[in-house]
Structure formats: C-alpha cells, structure tokens
Amino acid sequence: MRKNAVEQLSExxxxxxxxxxxxxxQILQVFIxxxxxxxxxxxxxxVKKPHPGIGYATVYRTLKLLAEAGxxxxxxxxxxxxxxxxxxxxxHHDHLICTKCGAIIEFENERIEALQQDVAxxxxxxxxxxxxxxxxxxxxxxxxxx
Amino acid sequence: MRKNAVEQLSExxxxxxxxxxxxxxQILQVFIxxxxxxxxxxxxxxVKKPHPGIGYATVYRTLKLLAEAGxxxxxxxxxxxxxxxxxxxxxHHDHLICTKCGAIIEFENERIEALQQDVAxxxxxxxxxxxxxxxxxxxxxxxxxx
DNA sequence: TTGATATTGAAAACCATTTTCAATATGTAG
DNA sequence: CTACATATTGAAAATGGTTTTCAATATCAA
Numbered sequence: 001m002r003k004n005a006v007e008q009l010s011e012x013x014x015x016x017x018x019x020x021x022x023x024x025x026q027i028l029q030v031f032i033x034x035x036x037x038x039x040x041x042x043x044x045x046x047v048k049k050p051h052p053g054i055g056y057a058t059v060y061r062t063l064k065l066l067a068e069a070g071x072x073x074x075x076x077x078x079x080x081x082x083x084x085x086x087x088x089x090x091x092h093h094d095h096l097i098c099t100k101c102g103a104i105i106e107f108e109n110e111r112i113e114a115l116q117q118d119v120a121x122x123x124x125x126x127x128x129x130x131x132x133x134x135x136x137x138x139x140x141x142x143x144x145x146x
Numbered sequence: 147m148r149k150n151a152v153e154q155l156s157e158x159x160x161x162x163x164x165x166x167x168x169x170x171x172q173i174l175q176v177f178i179x180x181x182x183x184x185x186x187x188x189x190x191x192x193v194k195k196p197h198p199g200i201g202y203a204t205v206y207r208t209l210k211l212l213a214e215a216g217x218x219x220x221x222x223x224x225x226x227x228x229x230x231x232x233x234x235x236x237x238h239h240d241h242l243i244c245t246k247c248g249a250i251i252e253f254e255n256e257r258i259e260a261l262q263q264d265v266a267x268x269x270x271x272x273x274x275x276x277x278x279x280x281x282x283x284x285x286x287x288x289x290x291x292x
Numbered sequence: 293t294t295g296a297t298a299t300t301g302a303a304a305a306c307c308a309t310t311t312t313c314a315a316t317a318t319g320t321a322g
Numbered sequence: 323c324t325a326c327a328t329a330t331t332g333a334a335a336a337t338g339g340t341t342t343t344c345a346a347t348a349t350c351a352a
Contacts (some may be wrong), residue, residue: 055301126287131279139270201332
C-alpha cells in the first residue's frame with residue numbers, strides 16, 4: 001500500500017470541504033490491500049470482516065469518492081457490475097477478459113496509446129480517458145476447450 | 147437498409163426453432179432505419195410511432211435476439227445504458243465519446259487492431275471481441291470551453 | 293465546548309432490464 | 323385446411339445493482 005494514500009484522501013476531502021472519517025479510512029485501506037477489479041459488493045464483504053459496523057451504502061459512497069479523488073478508477077465491464085481498482089499514480093493499463101472463466105489480465109501497450117492519440121488528433125478530439133478491453137478465451141480455457 | 151436483414155433474421159429464427167412475428171420484423175426495420183447507438187428506450191419510442199401496439203418488453207427481447215442473431219452489437223458505455231447498433235457484415239469500429247455533449251464519433255484503425263492481436267498472442271489469449279472507447283472532449287466542446 | 297453540518301447505517305427508493313402470466317399468434321402435423 | 327402444441331406478446335410485477343432518504347451521530351471550525 002502506498003504510504004500516503006490515506007493522506008492523499010484527506011487532502012482531497014479538506015480541499016472539498018468534506019470530512020475525514022474512520023469509515024473512509026478503513027474502507028480505503030481494505031480497498032488498497034485487496035486485489036484489483038473489485039465490485040462494491042466484494043469490497044463490502046471484505047470490509048465487513050475487520051469492521052462489521054460499516055454499511056453497504058457507505059462502501060458505495062466511498063468508492064465513488066475515491067474515484068473523484070483520483071485514487072480509484074471506475075470501470076464497467078460487460079458483466080453489469082461496476083468495478084473499481086486502485087489507481088497507482090501514472091500506471092494506466094488495459095484488460096484482456098476471459099469470457100469463459102472471467103479472468104482479467106492486464107496489459108500496457110504504448111504503441112496502441114500513441115495510435116489512439118493520432119486518431120483523436122485527426123478528429124479534433126481531446127482524450128481524457130480511455131478504455132480498451134479484449135474479450136475472448138484465456139490460455140487455460142483454450143486448452144480445456146479442446 | 148440491407149435488403150436481406152429481415153430474411154437473415156427469419157433464417158436465424160427458423161434455425162433455432164423460434165418463430166417469425168410481425169413485431170420482430172417491425173422492430174428490426176425501425177432499428178435499421180434509425181441512427182446508431184440506440185438504447186432500448188430510444189428504439190421503443192421510435193417503434194411506438196408507426197406501431198403503437200408494441201410493448202416495451204418486446205423491444206428489449208427483440209434487441210437481445212438481434213444481438214444473438216448477429217444483426218446487432220450490444221455495447222455498454224459509461225452512461226449506464228446498454229446501446230445497440232446495427233451490425234453491417236464485417237465493419238468493426240471503435241468510438242470517441244464526448245464527455246460533455248455525448249457525441250459519439252466512430253473510427254477504425256487497423257494498426258491498433260493488429261497491435262491488439264499482438265498483445266493477445268503474447269498472453270496466449272484468443273480474442274473474440276473487443277471494445278475501445280476514448281472519452282474526452284470533441285472539437286466543438288473544446289472550442290466552447292475557451 | 294459548542295454549534296453548524298457532513299456523514300453514517302438501515303431501509304426505502306430508483307431505474308434499467310428481466311420475468312411472469314394469461315391471452316394470442318405461429319408453424320407443423322394430420 | 324384445421325387443430326394443436328407451444329412460442330410470443332403486452333402489461334404489470336419482479337429483479338438487482340446502485341442511490342437516496344432520514345434520523346442519529348460524528349467531525350471540525352470557532
């Protein structure tokens with residue numbers, strides 16, 4: 001876990017006239033130490049164990065807050081759940097998603113990103129964000145399918 | 147409108163032991179003649195005009211059916227609506243989406259697609275489908291922002 | 293310490309989408 | 323052409339992830 005994530009959150013909160021709370025800090029810590037691509041429900045279950053008092057709604061609210069604060073990325077995959085992942089400073093990556101077992105593999109490709117900028121430029125478009133997902137079969141599922 | 151879309155649908159239906167209905171044909175025709183990226187509700191409203199009897203649920207069901215039949219692509223953008231677009235034979239394209247005015251611009255880029263295949267290959271992954279969306283400001287909104 | 297108000301948990305509300313159900317339409321067998 | 327098994331329909335209710343409401347509580351500036 002990045003040393004100053006909690007701190008980063010309080011700075012954001014202070015800047016917005018919002019308040020630091022124990023719940024927000026607890027949720028953030030569990031969020032960071034948990035794996036990536038968590039849905040709100042998954043996070044809720046994980047948070048429940050060490051902190052049974054925390055409510056469902058607070059997890060949802062905090063997750064949206066983290067996204068606003070730039071600490072999390074919010075993504076909707078095709079399964080209908082909104083998933084969040086902790087956003088390390090300037091690491092952006094995309095996803096390979098197995099349609100059979102649900103595995104999510106991350107990748108980065110600078111050449112693709114560069115080409116995206118080309119496309120945007122040609123369309124007078126300023127890219128703020130992007131999303132690239134490749135859906136298909138992962139290596140394991142391809143083997144099993146035979 | 148492609149001459150044999152209705153025909154293509156009935157072939158699919160027959161093959162699946164399903165039935166052709168006037169509603170399905172009517173919805174398909176309105177779907178094809180309407181613009182791209184329609185949500186179910188948008189299509190419902192358009193279908194209502196010439197065919198007031200058609201129900202909401204039938205539009206939803208038919209849209210899913212068209213996706214199964216390969217006549218439509220189902221996409222979830224970040225606005226929370228599932229949108230459908232008529233799928234011309236082998237035209238796949240991606241999207242630039244303006245976060246301000248909602249404009250959706252389509253583009254194709256073979257080099258990006260080729261690089262996607264490279265990434266997949268390196269991960270022993272077989273791509274069935276992909277999704278590339280660039281979110282940002284379109285040319286018009288960039289001008290207005292100044 | 294106090295007061296204004298942001299936040300919380302629980303439950304209810306939302307809202308796009310799906311399902312249920314009785315009535316109706318379709319396609320096949322006779 | 324007719325009858326029947328059953329797929330499909332429209333309307334309304336149900337679903338399910340997410341958001342909102344509300345009274346109680348916590349935070350923070352003064």
